Amino acid sequence: xTNVAFLGLGAIGRPMxxxxxxxxxxxxxxxxxxxxxxxxxxxxxxxxxxxxxxxADAARGAAVVITCLPTSHDVASLLDGPHGLLSxxxxxxxxxxxxxxxxxxxxxxxxxxxxxxxxxxxxxVSGGVVGAEAGTLTVMVGGDVATLERVRPVLxxxxxxxxxCGPVGAGHALKAVNQAxxxxxxxxxxEGLVALARAGVQPAVALDVIxxxxxxxxxxxxxxxxxxxxRAFPRTFKLALLAKDLGIAAQLLREQxxxxxxxxxxAELFSAAHRELGDEADHVxxxxxxxxxxxxxxx
Ligand code: NDP
Numbered sequence: 001x002t003n004v005a006f007l008g009l010g011a012i013g014r015p016m017x018x019x020x021x022x023x024x025x026x027x028x029x030x031x032x033x034x035x036x037x038x039x040x041x042x043x044x045x046x047x048x049x050x051x052x053x054x055x056a057d058a059a060r061g062a063a064v065v066i067t068c069l070p071t072s073h074d075v076a077s078l079l080d081g082p083h084g085l086l087s088x089x090x091x092x093x094x095x096x097x098x099x100x101x102x103x104x105x106x107x108x109x110x111x112x113x114x115x116x117x118x119x120x121x122x123x124x125v126s127g128g129v130v131g132a133e134a135g136t137l138t139v140m141v142g143g144d145v146a147t148l149e150r151v152r153p154v155l156x157x158x159x160x161x162x163x164x165c166g167p168v169g170a171g172h173a174l175k176a177v178n179q180a181x182x183x184x185x186x187x188x189x190x191e192g193l194v195a196l197a198r199a200g201v202q203p204a205v206a207l208d209v210i211x212x213x214x215x216x217x218x219x220x221x222x223x224x225x226x227x228x229x230x231r232a233f234p235r236t237f238k239l240a241l242l243a244k245d246l247g248i249a250a251q252l253l254r255e256q257x258x259x260x261x262x263x264x265x266x267a268e269l270f271s272a273a274h275r276e277l278g279d280e281a282d283h284v285x286x287x288x289x290x291x292x293x294x295x296x297x298x299x
Contacts, residue, residue: 001026001048004154005058005065007078008099009036011236012125013068015132016098019157021047030058054083064154065095070241072101072172076109091117094151098139100124100179100241102248103169110143110168119147122168123155124175129236136160142170173252179245180263183270183286185219190287193224193298203229203298227284228298235282242283243267243274 002025006017009031020027021044030052031037041051052058055078059065065085067075075097079086089095095113097106101122110120121143131137139159141148148155148164155162165174189210196206207229210220227233250267253260273286291297 002064002154003028003062005030005052005062006068007031007055007058007066008068009040010068010070011129011238012132013098014040015129016068016125016137016158017066018044018133019135020154021049022157025154025157026050028052028058028060028062030055055085056083056088059085059088059093062089063093064151065089065093066098066154067095068098070099071244072097072099072105072109075099075101076105079109079112086113086116086118089113089116089118094119094121094147096121096123096151096155098123098125100175100245100248101172102176103142103172103252106142106172107169119144120168121147121151122171124171125159126175126178127160131160132158138163140165140171140174142166142172143168172248176245176249176252179242180249180266182219182283183242183246183266184262185217186223186284186286187266187269187290189217189219189224190228190290190298193228194290194294194296197296197298198294223284224298227282228287231297231299233282233285235280237283238279239270239274239277239281239283239286240279242286243270246270 004020004025005028007030017029026048028050029037029040037051041049069075106122113120121141123139123141125137125139127137135158137159138161139155141164145164152162165171193203193206207220207225210216246267250264253263273289276289277285
């Protein structure tokens with residue numbers, strides 16, 4: 001029986017934690033808004049799940065503590081104080097941060113934990129809510145290889161592909177670059193489809209051709225047909241979070257002194273789109289900004 005704590009039952013954390021409500025695991029869950037953790041536990045009457053009232057309460061006795069919060073700063077904010085993680089985590093345990101965070105803050109957290117004999121891995125995920133529900137996420141891990149091998153079975157409950165990427169921060173860096181690609185694809189496809197609609201090409205026809213051609217992407221294949229063309233725009237991954245990811249990517253590229261006009265501009269565009277559309281908007285709704293500016297819809 002492995003004791004695991006999971007903190008952060010948001011859109012992706014909840015289905016990830018669900019896979020740990022399974023034989024072989026004793027799971028403690030904590031969420032800032034307690035009612036969500038209570039509902040999670042209530043829905044799993046047959047599993048060994050405990051609703052923890054504080055981060056420390058969740059971490060007590062856990063060999064592995066998993067966090068999945070919006071930012072690395074949110075993770076750092078759970079460490080200290082009488083109810084903080086560090087008051088309960090013990091030597092030899094591991095903090096696995098599945099947040100799409102930033103490398104520098106994670107390196108700082110890892111250094112603090114290391115003084116206490118606690119290991120840290122950054123382990124952001126890709127595959128979305130659908131992948132989290134199916135247990136088919138890709139987990140990109142930064143940190144010590146031996147520590148990863150120790151916790152790999154835990155990560156494989158929700159991850160189909162668990163990859164060691166490099167030292168602490170490498171997972172976050174890779175995730176941020178992936179997110180920058182996603183953002184550039186969404187924005188450029190949005191611009192292209194609005195122009196094609198104006199030129200008399202139906203978006204469904206355009207996507208059918210693009211998806212059989214070299215311009216295709218996850219956005220053209222899996223995001224635009226069911227979300228944009230239908231105007232459904234389901235809310236599964238917040239635009240605010242993608243804008244945050246782009247900020248991390250843009251900073252990484254600046255720090256690495258790589259000329260990066262496209263990613264720097266994408267960071268500005270998504271940040272402005274977040275300001276315009278608000279905190280609850282989904283990432284794909286960014287195309288609404290293009291549509292508004294052009295005065296035409298993709299449909
Ligand atoms: P949500 O906004 O749906 O959930 C955020 C979670 O973090 C909630 O449980 C929220 O608690 C908690 N939280 C927010 N701020 C704090 C804080 N200051 N202290 C403690 N808890 C806090 O986000 P997601 O679940 O979508 O995303 C989580 C992470 O995973 C992000 O880094 C995101 O970029 C990444 N991610 C998300 C994907 C997706 O498809 N959704 C895909 C891949 C990565 P409360 O219930 O109280 O609000």
